[in-house]
Amino acid sequence: MNERARWGRLLAIAALLLALGISARGLRPVRDADTFAAVCELNPPREAAGLERCLALQPRDIEIMLDLGALYEANAAFERAEALYRRALAVDTKDSDVHVRLGHLLLRRGDRAAAAEEARSALMYHPRSARASDLLSHAAHGAAR
Amino acid sequence: MIRRSTITAVGRAATTIFYLITAAYCILSYNSFAYYQFIRPEVFAWPGDFVALYHWFFGVCWLINLLTLMPYISGPQRSWSAVAYLAATALVGAWLVKNPLLPTIDNSPRSLFIGLSALLFPLALAIIDHAIVPARPLQDSREQRLLRTCAMAAVVVWAAYAIAAPYRLHRAPGIDMAAAAVMIGMIASGVAHGMAMTAVFLLLALVTGLVRAARGRARAEYWLLVLAVASGLALILYFMAFAAVGFAGAAAWVASWGLGVTIAIVWSGIARHRAADRSETLDAVDLFLAPIYLPSRAVRGIVLLLLPVAAFGLASAVEQMDWDFLMQKLSVLVVWLLAFSLIYGRNRAGAERDTSTPMTLVVPAAVLAAYWAVSLGAPAVIGLTGNARLNPEFVLDSYAAVDPSFHFIKDVAHANSGEAAEFYGFLKAHTTINHVNVDPVDIDFVHPLGPPPGPRPNVFVFIVDSLRRDYISPYNKNVTFTPGIDAFARESFVFDRAFTRYGATGLAVPSIWIGGMTLHMQYIRPFVPMNTLLKLLDVAGYRRIMGMDSIAVRMVEGPMPLLTELDKGIPVKEYDFCRTLGELGDKLEEGRSDPRPFFAYTLPQNIHIANAFRTAVPEGEHYPGFIDQVAAPVRRIDACFGRFVDRLKALGLFDTSVIILTSDHGDSLGEEGRFGHSYTVFPEVMRVPLVVHLPKPMAETMSADLTRVAFTSDITPTLYALLGYHPAEYGPLYGSPLFNPAPDEQRRRRDPYLLSSSYGAVYGMLRHNGRFLYITDAVEGRDYAYDLADGGFGTRVEITEAMRALNWGLIREQVSRIAAQYHFTPRQ
Numbered sequence: 001m002n003e004r005a006r007w008g009r010l011l012a013i014a015a016l017l018l019a020l021g022i023s024a025r026g027l028r029p030v031r032d033a034d035t036f037a038a039v040c041e042l043n044p045p046r047e048a049a050g051l052e053r054c055l056a057l058q059p060r061d062i063e064i065m066l067d068l069g070a071l072y073e074a075n076a077a078f079e080r081a082e083a084l085y086r087r088a089l090a091v092d093t094k095d096s097d098v099h100v101r102l103g104h105l106l107l108r109r110g111d112r113a114a115a116a117e118e119a120r121s122a123l124m125y126h127p128r129s130a131r132a133s134d135l136l137s138h139a140a141h142g143a144a145r
Numbered sequence: 146m147i148r149r150s151t152i153t154a155v156g157r158a159a160t161t162i163f164y165l166i167t168a169a170y171c172i173l174s175y176n177s178f179a180y181y182q183f184i185r186p187e188v189f190a191w192p193g194d195f196v197a198l199y200h201w202f203f204g205v206c207w208l209i210n211l212l213t214l215m216p217y218i219s220g221p222q223r224s225w226s227a228v229a230y231l232a233a234t235a236l237v238g239a240w241l242v243k244n245p246l247l248p249t250i251d252n253s254p255r256s257l258f259i260g261l262s263a264l265l266f267p268l269a270l271a272i273i274d275h276a277i278v279p280a281r282p283l284q285d286s287r288e289q290r291l292l293r294t295c296a297m298a299a300v301v302v303w304a305a306y307a308i309a310a311p312y313r314l315h316r317a318p319g320i321d322m323a324a325a326a327v328m329i330g331m332i333a334s335g336v337a338h339g340m341a342m343t344a345v346f347l348l349l350a351l352v353t354g355l356v357r358a359a360r361g362r363a364r365a366e367y368w369l370l371v372l373a374v375a376s377g378l379a380l381i382l383y384f385m386a387f388a389a390v391g392f393a394g395a396a397a398w399v400a401s402w403g404l405g406v407t408i409a410i411v412w413s414g415i416a417r418h419r420a421a422d423r424s425e426t427l428d429a430v431d432l433f434l435a436p437i438y439l440p441s442r443a444v445r446g447i448v449l450l451l452l453p454v455a456a457f458g459l460a461s462a463v464e465q466m467d468w469d470f471l472m473q474k475l476s477v478l479v480v481w482l483l484a485f486s487l488i489y490g491r492n493r494a495g496a497e498r499d500t501s502t503p504m505t506l507v508v509p510a511a512v513l514a515a516y517w518a519v520s521l522g523a524p525a526v527i528g529l530t531g532n533a534r535l536n537p538e539f540v541l542d543s544y545a546a547v548d549p550s551f552h553f554i555k556d557v558a559h560a561n562s563g564e565a566a567e568f569y570g571f572l573k574a575h576t577t578i579n580h581v582n583v584d585p586v587d588i589d590f591v592h593p594l595g596p597p598p599g600p601r602p603n604v605f606v607f608i609v610d611s612l613r614r615d616y617i618s619p620y621n622k623n624v625t626f627t628p629g630i631d632a633f634a635r636e637s638f639v640f641d642r643a644f645t646r647y648g649a650t651g652l653a654v655p656s657i658w659i660g661g662m663t664l665h666m667q668y669i670r671p672f673v674p675m676n677t678l679l680k681l682l683d684v685a686g687y688r689r690i691m692g693m694d695s696i697a698v699r700m701v702e703g704p705m706p707l708l709t710e711l712d713k714g715i716p717v718k719e720y721d722f723c724r725t726l727g728e729l730g731d732k733l734e735e736g737r738s739d740p741r742p743f744f745a746y747t748l749p750q751n752i753h754i755a756n757a758f759r760t761a762v763p764e765g766e767h768y769p770g771f772i773d774q775v776a777a778p779v780r781r782i783d784a785c786f787g788r789f790v791d792r793l794k795a796l797g798l799f800d801t802s803v804i805i806l807t808s809d810h811g812d813s814l815g816e817e818g819r820f821g822h823s824y825t826v827f828p829e830v831m832r833v834p835l836v837v838h839l840p841k842p843m844a845e846t847m848s849a850d851l852t853r854v855a856f857t858s859d860i861t862p863t864l865y866a867l868l869g870y871h872p873a874e875y876g877p878l879y880g881s882p883l884f885n886p887a888p889d890e891q892r893r894r895r896d897p898y899l900l901s902s903s904y905g906a907v908y909g910m911l912r913h914n915g916r917f918l919y920i921t922d923a924v925e926g927r928d929y930a931y932d933l934a935d936g937g938f939g940t941r942v943e944i945t946e947a948m949r950a951l952n953w954g955l956i957r958e959q960v961s962r963i964a965a966q967y968h969f970t971p972r973q
Contacts, residue, residue, distance in 0.1 A: 003358075009506070010354045016509045017347040020340060023516055024558035038947035060934055063895060063913050091934045092916065094641060094852040097893055127638070128848035 040064070048072065062088045062095065069101060078105055096126035103135045115139040150418045154436055156213040157274070157418075160206040161267040161411045165404070166195065171250050171260030172400045176392040177579050177667045178904045180252040182651045186695035186717045188755055196247040203238050210234065210270065217277050224277045230269055254580065257396055264407045271407075274414030278421055283363035286428035288505045291349050294489045296508065299342035301484045303335050305453040306550045310334075313457075313547035318772065319816035322543050326535055329523065330544025334551040336519045339512045341554045345485075347509055348373065349430070367429035371413050374433075379405030381478070385556070388924045389471050389824060391577030391905045394972075412436060434486040442491070449487045456480045460549050465758050469823040473549035474556065481550070539941060546818025561926045568953055569906065569923035574971035575960050576906035576923070578666040583969055585674040588659060590865050590872035597685045599869025601742040602840045603802040604687070606860065608657070609722065609782065610650060611752045611822065612808035614643075614834040615937070616771065616779045623770055626780040629787020633806065634836050638844075640855040640883065641936065642915040643835035645810045648826040649903035653809035653857065654696045654748065660861030660872075661879030662899060662959075664967040668699050676700055678861040682744050685868060690732055692720055692747040709736075711747055718756065722749035723785035730792045737796070751778040754812055754821045772814050803867060804838040807857055816938065824905030826920055828931050828938040831900055831909065833857060837883065843867060847884040854894045854915030859883050878959060899959040908960065910952045919944075919952035 039045065040054035044067070051068040058064060065088040072081035085102040088095065103118030119136035122129055170192060173179035187193050195202070211231055217224040218231070250256045311327065314320055322330070352373065356366040383401035387393065392400075412433075419435040420427060427435075439445045459479065463472035523537055545552035561569060614620040617627045619634035620641075646662055647653040655663055658678045663669070673679060679701055682689060691697060692711040711728055712720050725747045736743070750756055757774050768776035786806070793799040811830045813819035822830045835855055839847060847867075859880035865872040866882035874881055877896035893914060900909035906923035918939065920929040930948060931939035964970070 006354070006358050010351065010358055012506055013347050013350050013354060016506070016513065017344065017351065019513055020344050020347065020509075021560075023513060023520075024340065024560065038950065041947045041951040060932055061913060062916060062934065066893075092852075092936065094936065095914075096850055096852055125641070125852045126848065126850040128846075129850070130848065 046071075048075070060091050062091055062098070065091075066098065066101070073101075073105070078108060081105060094125045096122040096124075096129060096132060099125070100129070100131045100135055103132075103139070107135065107139055112139045148422050150422045153213045153418045154415045156209045157267075157270070157411060157415050158436075160209055160270070161408075163202055163206050164263050164267045165408070167199075167247070167263040168260040168400075168404065168407075170195070170247070171256045171263065173390070173392075174250045174252060175254065175257040175260065175396065175579075176390055176577075177252050178391050178577050178651060181667045181695065181699075182649075182904070188718050196250075199247045200238065200241045200245065203241055207231070207234050207238050214273075222277070224273065226273050226276055230273055234266065257400070261400065261403050264403050267411050268407050271410040271414035274417055278414075278417040280364070280417070281420060281427065281432075283367060283432060284426050284428050285357065285363050286349075286353050286366065286430050288350055288353065290489070290492050291353075291430065292346050292505050292508060293492050294485060295342040295346035295349075297488045297492075298481070298484045299338040301449065301452060301488065302342075302456075302481055302550055303338035305456040305480060305484070306548045307331050307334060308453045309457040309460075310544070310547045313460075313818075317547060317815050317818055319814065320543050320546055320818055322540070323535070326540045326543065329535065329537070329540050330548070330551075332519065333523070333541055334544065334548050336512075336516050337551055337554045337558070340516055340558070343509045343512045346505075350505065353429075363429050367432055370429055370433050371409050374412070375402075375405045375409035377405075378408055381475075381557075385474065386471060389468055389905065391824070392579075393573055393577075394579075430489060434489055437483065437486045438490055439487070445487050445490055448483070449491075452480065452484060452487075455483070456550070464818070465820045466754070467820060467823075469819065469821075469825055470546075470549065470552055474553040477550045477553040536943060538943075543817060556925060559926055565926065568921075568957070569926055571957060572906040572908060572921070572923040572960065575964055575969075576665045576901075577904065578664065578969065578971075581666075581969075581972075583664060583666060583669050583967055585669050585671055586967055587674045588661070588677055589680070590660060590677050590862055590875075591870045592873075594680060594684050594870075597868035597870065599867070600840075600842075601685050601687070601868060602843070603742050603745070603798060604864060605745045605802060605804040606657075606747075607722075607786075607804075607806045608654065608746075608748050608857075609752060609806070609808045610748055610750050611754060611757075611810065611812045612779070612834060613752075613775075613811040613814070613829065614808075614832055616752075616775060617783070617834055619836060620834055626768065626776060627783040629783040629785075629790065630806065630836070632787060633790050633804075633838065637804070637806075637836050637838035638849050638851060638883075640835040640837070640849075641852050643807070643833050643855040643857070644831050644898075644900065644911060644915065645808075645833050646856055646858045646899075647901050647903045648810050648824070648830045648907070649822050650696065650748075650809045651903035652901070653903060655700060656858045657809075657860050658700045659858070661858050661875065662901070662963055664963055664969055665901065667903075669967070671702055672700055673702055678864070681861070681865060681868070686741055688736070688739065688741050688743040690729060690743055690745045692725060694720065694748045697746070697748070707741075711745075717748075718750050718753070720748060720750045722747070722751050722782040725749060726785050726789040730789060733793075733796060733798065748809070749782065751782050752808075752812075775812075775814060799838075800841045802838070802840060803843075803864065805860060806834065806836045807860070808833045809857070824902040824907050824924060825922075826900050826902050826907050826909040826918075827929075828918060828933060831911075831918070832933075832938060837863070839867070839884070843884075846886060848886070849884045854898065854911065855883055856880055856898070878963060897955045897959070899956060908956050910955050912952075912955075919948065921953065921956060 048071050055064045065084045069081040069084040082105045085098050088098045099118045099122035103115040107115035116139035119132050122132035174184055214227045216222050217227040352369045353366050379401040382404055387397045416432055416435040420432050459476035460473045467473055545555055618624040618631040619639045645653045646656040651667055658676050660677045688707045690709045694717045711725055729745055757778055762773045762777045766777050810822050812822050813829050816829050862872040862880045863883045877898050898911040900911055908921050910919045916934040918931045918933055928944055930942045930944050932942050933939040
């Protein structure tokens, strides 16, 4: 092998080695998400449409469900709020705060027995919770009436 | 008959191991984590025995060296350097008998100096070996032989691990892989082994090519090889071994290079001896592999066939006591070296034929193409299956847990982007801070702190080291072996979403005493200004009945006039909850007439992985669905705890005391192949049991959201609140009361909470009321995310750019905030 070929071969080996090193870096890609996901994570929207979009991207995020539920309650969209709270409880059955919120909605539409049930659930996970006790007493009082 | 060179080689290996252990002991002592968590508390018995018998070991090594150097002391082969070495080491040995050195090793720079000095003994002996054994002529190594060896070694090593993978998966309790996923893992592992051995071949080809192009001799090729091995060892030690114990920076680099160079030169010295007996012509690689050369072709074949057994045996022997796969990954090096050596020895036939054929370039290019085909094609193929569980990253991680060789290649090949490298560098600079003067800061939940406005109940804090929440019935209905804790829980508050702030005892326990997070350092001295729990005990006049474990002594420091010590004289690793509770019960009975309230505290070690896996399970005890070695001691301590609660009731103390049962951290018990807690912050390590019993009057007036995220660092602010204070709210880095007076309502805990490992640059960001955990592991350069909404140890989820940006930002901000509080600026 002449001198030139020898160095050419060495160059090829070095290039292969480099390609090998660069290739190995590509083993662990990070998925590019919908750019809106960044907005949800970094600066959550305050309007319902934005929160719905966030929830579509993060369908198990209870905090988004609660924000959205509160927004729907404020806008008298009680059925939508109730659906969200039920969805939140499907993710985490033990969240006393959600039980109380759901209970209040149930109370509002007159289902006192179900509201009392939610209040009892809330008290199980949050003993002596003032909000849950209050809900229970309202539900029980109404039921007695 | 065994050849003299073999005896010399074994002798050198034995003495070198002795000096390497000496160096490792001293160097690790310089690392505050290793010193305060393992060496000083004597977690393992053997370092203590090694220190005690050190001068005897030194003497035995000297005798071994005398025997192997005997032919060079007198006669025609006399070497004055050998004589001088023996004389000098004899003097050192005599000095060591009178002045035991190792017992004086502590967490100071002197230890590092002594550790590095210990390497001079094998290094000097290796230089003497090179001087006394004449160098033999070498021929140029052949590219084709190298290529053939690398290709065969890739197949053999891949197969050695792949064969055992299904069996290891079958017996791994926490890895769920479908058959398709296993297949994907095996294919990826095959390609990765091809890539790794191609890299080895190209490196060797580059070395030989450069030497020849520069008209150098085969000897230069040999020494370049030795240098490459020394460098490779140094890099593995620095980035894999030392990084795993948070040892970094200039001192770690010096230690890594010292160890790498010593091992390579000693190896080379042994190679000289072993090659001296051989008559055939050798090339540089032959000479380098001489220490483990087997002359018999049949024996080589048998060893090669047994390689899968050796690979499996080595990995299995260390898996349960491993340090986040470190030992398993290091064991891979042994298997690789053995495979390469055996195959290189077999490939002598045809070695004379040269050599630099186009094939030696075509094959690596083909491997590269195969890699690209697999990495580009795999996601598409997986997509076609429509199986959402076949996330390529998760599949490869799961498979790597049962294939240490693949795991090793993945880790070595991993590289970070510039942004990631900067972030991980930032975390490392703020972690396991060593040998830096940091002044303590005053932390007060109440200022000025006067006598408690409310009642002073007795307080029991039981921190069962490593107790997992899913091994006790209040958290797992499938547990039938903890009736004592179950009964206690029914009369207590069970916090369902409790976490530790730190993934190991070293900082988890201090965070309880502080009531929050602290600078990542073991430990700031004096610690008392940060110790808010101690301040409370002092001002409220509590008697202390405490186990003074290796961390407690550093938390309280100085004389404690009100202290009654538990487990006095018992090594920490032997703290047995049953024994301690018995002693505590006795002391409570003795002190019944004392009207002052007491604070009882212990950190029992029954469940710690270093004990649990070493203790035999009583005959006939089986715990389906659980690991017997862990469930058995849990059952035992549960029975003792149940009896203790009964005793408290009999003494009339149960209804007048705050009793807290928790753990400092959990443990991995096979999840994704992991065992123990080492430096990780995975959900099974960070989620802990937290059961709090309140005195009756308090229990009847307090409200607690049991599903809100809670931390063990909330314990101290909670005690403040229970004694009638209004502890200050210091934000997400500090704890807050778990209970509120009943009419009050606790707000939803939505803050982002920083979690951290105690021993490495691994941090977590816990968000969404404890339902989402983002983990960034700067040691391995990896990130993970877990959805914890299901209440267990969660489900791993894919990381998006947005998720990463947000969590990195939050982690950086909170780590910086801690540093600022302690006026700490890392060295750049």
